[in-house]
Amino acid sequence: MIRDIALKENIQLDFTESIRFTGYQEYANGYTPQIDIDSPILKLGLNLTKKELDKYALGRYMAAYPVSEPLSIECYLIGINDGTGEMLKSELIFLAKRENGQTIEIDPYWLFQSKLTGEGINLNADKDTTLKSEALKKAIKSRNEVKDKREKQLNKMKSFLDKTYRVQYDETLQKLEEYQRDNIDNKNSALINQMNARLIDIENKKEDRLSLIERQANIGMIPPKQIVQLEVTPNGKNSRVISTDYQEIIEQYEKANGRRNVKVYAPFSLVDFYSERFNGEERFIILTENNDFFPDENYIEDLPEILKWVYIYVVKDGRVVEERAMDKEIVI
Known part of the structure; x- marks a missing residue:
């Protein structure tokens, strides 16, 4: 079955030998490559995951996560195909409703930044269709x-x-x-x-x-399929913030410091903002309200290609009070 999927999706893998890989750079060598976004094994894993998700829809659960406020998160699978039946696009999207009723799209990377903790209490399904409507709008936009x-x-x-x-x-x-x-x-x-x-x-x-x-x-558009509902509560270890809340603050700060082309990423992306100087010098920004915040080992493993341009900004009372170059703080 796995062989057939790899062949159908044109994923180049040799099944005659054991497949070795690692997620950590220090363990990578000629026999054990580090897995990255272009790795065939990752593509195969995503395809297998999608096929499993197509079969099931989970319920609604409560869990704890390092967030600054409770979030009602729903995951949807959306698909775009053409008249021949070919699937042109298939993706998982995560939509969240905040305490104030605002809806935001959060980056799938949030699942890899930290673990969901708690007992995973199974709750009754939420009948509110707000996020489902947003998922439909997102699917229509993607189709167009x-x-x-x-x-x-x-x-x-x-x-x-x-x-x-x-x-x-x-x-x-x-x-x-x-x-x-x-x-x-x-x-x-x-x-x-x-x-x-x-x-x-x-x-x-x-x-x-x-x-x-x-x-x-x-x-054509395949109607968004709800995969899971999550009621996420703060676990008291908040580190990241909702990036879009600080867009104006960061844009003004970067402009005042000679940087332009400021781009804001979806909340809980790998980084929160990007900017550059007139000479093309890049800067990737991770935003936090915690003076002691520093990414853990797993998070740092995802940053090697941009690490020397990554800065941590600490925000307090609506302004940036500190910025730190990440590569200067890493102890090898």
Whole structure:
């Protein structure tokens, strides 16, 4: 089964030997590569997870997490396909409702930053459809984005096919006319029949390809499927904050310090903000209200490619009171 999935999804894995991998850079070597986002084993794992999620829908649970406020989180699986049945996009999205009623989308990375703790109390399903409506809006937006991109691609392909088949048709028609003009005593009858058959074949192939393009252009949306509901309560170890609450503060601070092109990421992403100087010098920002905050080993393992540009900003009373370069604080 796993072999078949890998083959179907064109995932290059050698199943004749044991597959070795590690999640930690210090354990990686020539025989045991470090797993990353492009690793075939990760792609296979995601595919297997998706197939399992397609079968099940979990309930509603209560758990503790290092957040600054209670959050009602719902996970949805959304999918976009075309008229041929090909799945163009499939993703898990996490939506949260805050105490003030505001809804936000949080980054899937939140699951890897820290562990959910507590007894995992099973609760009755929440009948509130607020987040379900948001999931539907997100799915529609995703479908429209895929549709716009697909239409541009297919319009180019359609134009190319029209030109290609027109050239083939005109060349064949020219030969047919030449054979007809020189058809003394029906000596070119076989060639004439061959050219007529080829013209019909060109038209049929053109219609088939254009019909396929029409089906590929028909973009559909699989209704969002709720996977799980989580009532997340603070565990008293809050470290990260809701990034979008501080967007204006960080934008002003970065501008005052000669940095621009400020980008805010979804709450609980790998980092919260990005900025750069006029010379292209990059800065990745992790935001916290905790003066003693420092990412744990697992978190740091996800930052090696950008570590020398990562800064921790401490915010208090609506302003940045401290910034620290992470790579200066790591003890090797």
